[in-house]
Amino acid sequence: MSDLKFYDVELDRTDCTVIHQEVVDRVKETMPDEDTLLDLADAFKLFSDSTRLKILYALMEAEMCVCDISVLLGMTKSSVSHQLRVLKQSNLVKYRKAGRVIYYSLADDHVRTICQMGMAHVLEEDEEFDS
Amino acid sequence: MSDLKFYDVELDRTDCTVIHQEVVDRVKETMPDEDTLLDLADAFKLFSDSTRLKILYALMEAEMCVCDISVLLGMTKSSVSHQLRVLKQSNLVKYRKAGRVIYYSLADDHVRTICQMGMAHVLEEDEEFDS
DNA sequence: CTAATAGTTGAACAATCGTTCAACTATTCA
DNA sequence: TGAATAGTTGAACGATTGTTCAACTATTAG
Numbered sequence: 001m002s003d004l005k006f007y008d009v010e011l012d013r014t015d016c017t018v019i020h021q022e023v024v025d026r027v028k029e030t031m032p033d034e035d036t037l038l039d040l041a042d043a044f045k046l047f048s049d050s051t052r053l054k055i056l057y058a059l060m061e062a063e064m065c066v067c068d069i070s071v072l073l074g075m076t077k078s079s080v081s082h083q084l085r086v087l088k089q090s091n092l093v094k095y096r097k098a099g100r101v102i103y104y105s106l107a108d109d110h111v112r113t114i115c116q117m118g119m120a121h122v123l124e125e126d127e128e129f130d131s
Numbered sequence: 132m133s134d135l136k137f138y139d140v141e142l143d144r145t146d147c148t149v150i151h152q153e154v155v156d157r158v159k160e161t162m163p164d165e166d167t168l169l170d171l172a173d174a175f176k177l178f179s180d181s182t183r184l185k186i187l188y189a190l191m192e193a194e195m196c197v198c199d200i201s202v203l204l205g206m207t208k209s210s211v212s213h214q215l216r217v218l219k220q221s222n223l224v225k226y227r228k229a230g231r232v233i234y235y236s237l238a239d240d241h242v243r244t245i246c247q248m249g250m251a252h253v254l255e256e257d258e259e260f261d262s
Numbered sequence: 263c264t265a266a267t268a269g270t271t272g273a274a275c276a277a278t279c280g281t282t283c284a285a286c287t288a289t290t291c292a
Numbered sequence: 293t294g295a296a297t298a299g300t301t302g303a304a305c306g307a308t309t310g311t312t313c314a315a316c317t318a319t320t321a322g
Contacts, residue, residue, distance in 0.1 A: 020196070030188075032250070053171055057162055061158045064155075067148070079310075101150065101319095115171070
């Protein structure tokens with residue numbers, strides 16, 4: 001048993017007996033790989049900070065430089081630059097240089113799609129409160 | 132000016148002059164409310180941890196009790212219970228009691244939709260690497 | 263060349279977050 | 293009633309994360 005799948009944990013960290021072994025076994029087979037789930041978590045993590053969301057929503061509307069974004073959000077250039085680096089590394093935004101100024105924009109339409117879907121969920125939650 | 136909108140920041144935290152005032156003004160009008168963006172960030176945050184994703188993917192396949200999930204993931208009941216509490220409070224999962232055993236399941240199909248969409252993004256990123 | 267400014271970078275800091283541990287509640291069963 | 297066990301809870305811990313600060317690079321303009 002040297003070729004363990006990820007979910008076959010050797011070391012037993014649980015403090016209980018298995019109640020429904022057949023359910024556990026069946027679910028285990030359908031679970032995505034550990035690495036895939038880590039990537040998925042990292043992807044969602046990009047959208048889990050309001051500063052990054054603000055930057056992304058701003059760039060949906062217009063190409064902007066760091067100073068513009070700083071003024072828009074009332075934050076330092078440094079803070080904005082740090083977040084833009086994260087977004088750049090994850091291929092959510094791209095940029096072009098024009099002299100001293102660097103213009104950032106959305107890399108593609110993924111961001112729009114993902115934000116819209118998340119937003120739909122959030123707004124629907126509100127409706128539940130109203131009713 | 133006591134009735135300030137959120138993005139009209141009184142205190143100037145920026146260390147630069149505005150370069151494209153008209154862009155900043157236009158974008159400012161289209162930005163969602165601060166509160167909405169905070170809610171949106173919180174919503175994405177729920178999916179940004181791999182343990183929570185594992186639990187959600189497991190529950191997509193079957194209703195499960197805490198022990199089952201613990202064994203499946205190789206984690207303590209306590210850890211699983213803490214995460215289930217978060218998911219419960221956010222209305223992503225629901226539960227039913229049967230004696231000593233508590234069965235958890237997905238609250239609705241939102242989770243499936245959101246995970247699928249995130250997964251599509253992650254898998255597409257992989258394709259870009261291949262080409 | 264020199265001053266000014268857009269943007270980046272890394273260290274430091276506080277805040278947040280996930281896991282663990284130990285103690286606890288609640289339900290079953292003998 | 294009392295032992296066993298499913299599950300919860302809160303405090304403590306370490307790890308991660310977002311912002312700030314100060315120093316830095318790079319480009320423009322005088």
